[in-house]
Amino acid sequence: MENIIQNLLNGALMGCIYALIALGLSIVFGVMNVVNFAHGEFVMLSMYFTFAAGAYWVLDAVTTPLITFPLLFLFGWLTYYLLIDRTLRYRYVTQIAVTVGLAILLRAIAQMIWQAQPRALPYSMIQGNIQIGGINILTSRLIAAAVSVVAIFLVYLFLMKTWPGRAIRAASDDLDAASLAGVNYRQTYALSFGLGTALTALAGGLLMTFQQVDPTMGLRFGLLSWCVLALAGLGSVPGLLISGVIVGGAEALAMSVWDPRSRLLAVYLIFILVLWLRPRGLFGRK
Amino acid sequence: MPPEPILQISGLTKRFGNLIAVNDVSVRLEPGTIVGLIGPNGAGKTTLFNAITGLHTPDAGRVLFKGTDITGMLSHKICKLGMSRTFQVVKAFSILTVEDTVRVGAYNRHGEKEIQAKVDEVIAFCELEDFRRQKCGDLSLALLRRVELARAVATEPELLLLDEAGAGLTGTELDGLMAILTRLNREKGVTLCVVEHVMKMVMGLCQRIVVLDAGEVIAEGTPAEISDNPKVIEAYLGKRAVR
Amino acid sequence: MNTKQRTIKMLPLLVGLVVALIVPLIVGKNQYNMVLVTTVLFYGVLATAWNIIGGMAGQLDLAAWAYLGLGAFTSGTLLLRWNVTPWLGMILGGLVAAGFAALVGYPLFRFGVKEVWYALSSAALVEVLRVAFLMWDEVGGPVERYLPFHRASWYHMRFASYVPYYYIVLGLLLIALFVNYRISRSKLGYYLLALGESEDAAEVIGVDARACKLKALMIYAFIVGATGAVYACLFGFIHPSFFNTAQSTEVAILGIIGGMGIVYGPLLAAIILVSGREFMRANLGSSLESLYLAIYAVVLIVIALFRPQGIAPLFRKAYDWLLSRVVGERYAA
Numbered sequence: 114m115e116n117i118i119q120n121l122l123n124g125a126l127m128g129c130i131y132a133l134i135a136l137g138l139s140i141v142f143g144v145m146n147v148v149n150f151a152h153g154e155f156v157m158l159s160m161y162f163t164f165a166a167g168a169y170w171v172l173d174a175v176t177t178p179l180i181t182f183p184l185l186f187l188f189g190w191l192t193y194y195l196l197i198d199r200t201l202r203y204r205y206v207t208q209i210a211v212t213v214g215l216a217i218l219l220r221a222i223a224q225m226i227w228q229a230q231p232r233a234l235p236y237s238m239i240q241g242n243i244q245i246g247g248i249n250i251l252t253s254r255l256i257a258a259a260v261s262v263v264a265i266f267l268v269y270l271f272l273m274k275t276w277p278g279r280a281i282r283a284a285s286d287d288l289d290a291a292s293l294a295g296v297n298y299r300q301t302y303a304l305s306f307g308l309g310t311a312l313t314a315l316a317g318g319l320l321m322t323f324q325q326v327d328p329t330m331g332l333r334f335g336l337l338s339w340c341v342l343a344l345a346g347l348g349s350v351p352g353l354l355i356s357g358v359i360v361g362g363a364e365a366l367a368m369s370v371w372d373p374r375s376r377l378l379a380v381y382l383i384f385i386l387v388l389w390l391r392p393r394g395l396f397g398r399k
Numbered sequence: 400m401p402p403e404p405i406l407q408i409s410g411l412t413k414r415f416g417n418l419i420a421v422n423d424v425s426v427r428l429e430p431g432t433i434v435g436l437i438g439p440n441g442a443g444k445t446t447l448f449n450a451i452t453g454l455h456t457p458d459a460g461r462v463l464f465k466g467t468d469i470t471g472m473l474s475h476k477i478c479k480l481g482m483s484r485t486f487q488v489v490k491a492f493s494i495l496t497v498e499d500t501v502r503v504g505a506y507n508r509h510g511e512k513e514i515q516a517k518v519d520e521v522i523a524f525c526e527l528e529d530f531r532r533q534k535c536g537d538l539s540l541a542l543l544r545r546v547e548l549a550r551a552v553a554t555e556p557e558l559l560l561l562d563e564a565g566a567g568l569t570g571t572e573l574d575g576l577m578a579i580l581t582r583l584n585r586e587k588g589v590t591l592c593v594v595e596h597v598m599k600m601v602m603g604l605c606q607r608i609v610v611l612d613a614g615e616v617i618a619e620g621t622p623a624e625i626s627d628n629p630k631v632i633e634a635y636l637g638k639r640a641v642r
Numbered sequence: 643m644n645t646k647q648r649t650i651k652m653l654p655l656l657v658g659l660v661v662a663l664i665v666p667l668i669v670g671k672n673q674y675n676m677v678l679v680t681t682v683l684f685y686g687v688l689a690t691a692w693n694i695i696g697g698m699a700g701q702l703d704l705a706a707w708a709y710l711g712l713g714a715f716t717s718g719t720l721l722l723r724w725n726v727t728p729w730l731g732m733i734l735g736g737l738v739a740a741g742f743a744a745l746v747g748y749p750l751f752r753f754g755v756k757e758v759w760y761a762l763s764s765a766a767l768v769e770v771l772r773v774a775f776l777m778w779d780e781v782g783g784p785v786e787r788y789l790p791f792h793r794a795s796w797y798h799m800r801f802a803s804y805v806p807y808y809y810i811v812l813g814l815l816l817i818a819l820f821v822n823y824r825i826s827r828s829k830l831g832y833y834l835l836a837l838g839e840s841e842d843a844a845e846v847i848g849v850d851a852r853a854c855k856l857k858a859l860m861i862y863a864f865i866v867g868a869t870g871a872v873y874a875c876l877f878g879f880i881h882p883s884f885f886n887t888a889q890s891t892e893v894a895i896l897g898i899i900g901g902m903g904i905v906y907g908p909l910l911a912a913i914i915l916v917s918g919r920e921f922m923r924a925n926l927g928s929s930l931e932s933l934y935l936a937i938y939a940v941v942l943i944v945i946a947l948f949r950p951q952g953i954a955p956l957f958r959k960a961y962d963w964l965l966s967r968v969v970g971e972r973y974a975a
Contacts, residue, residue, distance in 0.1 A: 199947050210942065213942070218943070225936065389753045453845070478845070483847055483848075486842070551846070
């Protein structure tokens with residue numbers, strides 16, 4: 114029983130990071146209606162950048178977002194102008210083709226530089242255990258989840274209270290009206306895409322404190338973040354957090370009470386059921 | 400005793416969240432007539448069409464088509480019964496040619512053997528001969544509206560709902576369209592219900608006009624009665640008199 | 643005149659068929675080249691089948707390898723347990739895949755799951771099946787289940803050479819092309835193209851969108867499932883890794899890049915891109931691992947960005963130009 118609670122808690126903590134990743138996707142999809150199939154690969158890339166910074170410059174994984182965040186923002190910003198901007202005119206199918214191409218490219222680059230075997234950082238300052246009764250929680254997971262929640266809250270504030278944030282939301286509500294009101298959609302889109310991408314830098318850094326990375330990882334994170342988004346629906350930031358926790362919890366529950374191999378099964382079954390029964394998501398407004 | 404109506408809408412209501420787009424609307428269409436449905440933007444005309452043709456499920460009320468209850472029925476079944484429509488925002492099959500677009504409609508009542516004859520007939524009827532091999536994606540708006548009409552005509556409807564078929568057309572294009580619609584009504588006996596902003600078309604074509612405002616029917620009558628109705632002038636013509 | 647025009651239209655197909663038939667005679671000695679051409683044809687079958695649901699009906703299905711895996715496991719298990727010939731296994735595998743497609747597709751279309759959400763749920767389906775077969779110890783499990791070895795047995799569809807497999811896959815390709823062609827000239831084909839453009843507009847002129855999509859999905863799943871039976875024999879084992887999301891996505895990408903809804907488009911894309919990729923893999927693979935994938939990805943991106951209609955129209959133009967040069971303007975289609 115304690116074992117199950119411990120796993121559930123761990124899953125819920127992991128879910129906070131999923132929510133952070135899904136937030137980036139939600140900004141891109143919700144605002145620009147751009148279907149990004151490379152989002153998971155952005156997470157993978159961030160994890161490798163974190164690994165590189167940790168391995169070559171002996172930086173702690175927790176601190177690497179200071180470098181990778183601007184780096185990934187720039188990367189997302191460039192990706193927008195080089196690729197995404199040109200796909201807006203076409204059907205979503207073209208966007209999928211382009212972003213899948215990008216995903217394959219990133220996977221190939223990761224494989225060329227870091228090879229196929231998993232990589233991990235040996236040390237992080239937030240390693241350790243916390244004991245509560247019979248329950249054992251990794252400090253790194255706890256802190257990673259806490260940082261994710263804070264980051265989600267900050268992004269929420271940014272979207273609600275600041276001028277660029279409002280521009281992003283205005284563009285998501287009604288592009289034509291927003292451009293009439295003087296919002297330059299290109300800049301706003303590039304900003305959104307950059308921000309959405311940069312958030313994966315934070316997630317990548319946090320994940321690397323207790324996880325390893327390999328080139329196929331992007332696929333899993335991509336699908337997971339779409340699951341969280343589908344569950345939450347568009348337009349609700351707190352909903353994302355709850356959905357992330359549900360997905361993480363479901364994963365952990367399936368692992369501990371059913372079969373360790375079934376973790377993804379549980380997530381995808383939830384995903385498919387949500388799409389069937391509640392296409393707006395649990396908290397969506399459209 | 401009046402003839403049995405081809406379409407009878409009673410108490411139809413459609414809400415989107417808190418917004419009531421169509422509120423308790425009741426309308427009767429007599430077979431063989433041309434009826435206009437007018438009203439300012441946002442009056443609920445398109446929503447009403449969507450609710451009739453099965454694209455929206457109404458929250459309350461009933462739609463009877465030729466005596467059959469079609470409330471909440473799927474669009475393609477309603478089409479089989481003999482009702483089709485066009486769209487305000489043109490929904491063209493841009494990768495199909497004009498001929499093939501009409502063919503999609505014609506399959507509604509015809510098998511592979513007679514299909515080509517039917518397609519040829521409809522294309523001739525709608526005066527699209529010169530464009531039959533062109534892709535819909537390459538056509539002008541006026542032609543697209545004509546193609547959309549043609550594919551609906553090809554399904555051999557008894558009742559055709561036209562959602563702003565005249566919008567964005569020049570004077571000559573409008574005259575051509577009106578001529579086709581008149582022939583459709585006289586020769587094939589198709590009942591027409593037109594949502595329209597273009598007054599020339601409404602006044603020139605329709606025998607009866609229904610006026611919607613804010614989701615409710617505010618007036619009904621002949622074109623002459625409608626243009627004298629003070630409620631209509633206030634709600635509709637008053638604001639739009641400047642053209 | 644008319645028959646002449648038709649001949650001219652069919653000419654590339656005939657030339658292609660002759661070339662395809664004699665390829666093994668030229669490269670048959672070299673096993674590696676045989677793998678390459680078989681792989682190309684194999685992707686050609688999948689992408690051509692995908693054209694029915696993806697290209698025509700506009701449903702971006704990313705579950706090709708789910709149906710492929712189902713076919714492979716059905717036929718492979720039948721062969722292993724009851725010594726059922728894969729020729730029958732092909733049909734049964736196709737039926738299982740199509741039946742599964744109906745089970746999944748009905749609620750998807752009933753509840754109006756569309757566009758990106760349809761794509762994602764189909765991608766998730768592949769993963770669900772992979773894990774399910776990993777956990778299902780009676781049929782799947784983590785260990786490869788090897789099919790009986792035979793140097794050359796038509797009954798078991800097992801050969802030491804790739805040449806017979808090549809011809810079997812070629813046969814499947816011809817069937818897939820033929821089915822595609824027939825559908826594109828029928829009521830179903832016009833209905834699919836119409837609803838792929840606008841479901842609402844198709845519905846109001848009498849198209850039962852759900853039923854048509856379901857039919858398209860089942861036909862596609864059947865062809866892919868039957869191909870899966872051959873795939874299992876070709877590799878000589880069955881394994882849950884057959885349910886592969888990345889490769890499923892690739893099938894869809896080939897379909898998109900070839901030209902949505904054009905019968906020969908996906909095949910063209912498969913021939914050019916897959917052979918290019920496999921060629922690069924062979925020649926660059928050793929010096930820098932995965933470089934070929936990176937180049938492949940860049941090519942995909944460039945085509946998708948600059949030829950959103952696909953590469954098939956380009957070939958059409960080139961062929962018309964060639965014709966006008968060789969036989970004069972009036973025969974150019």
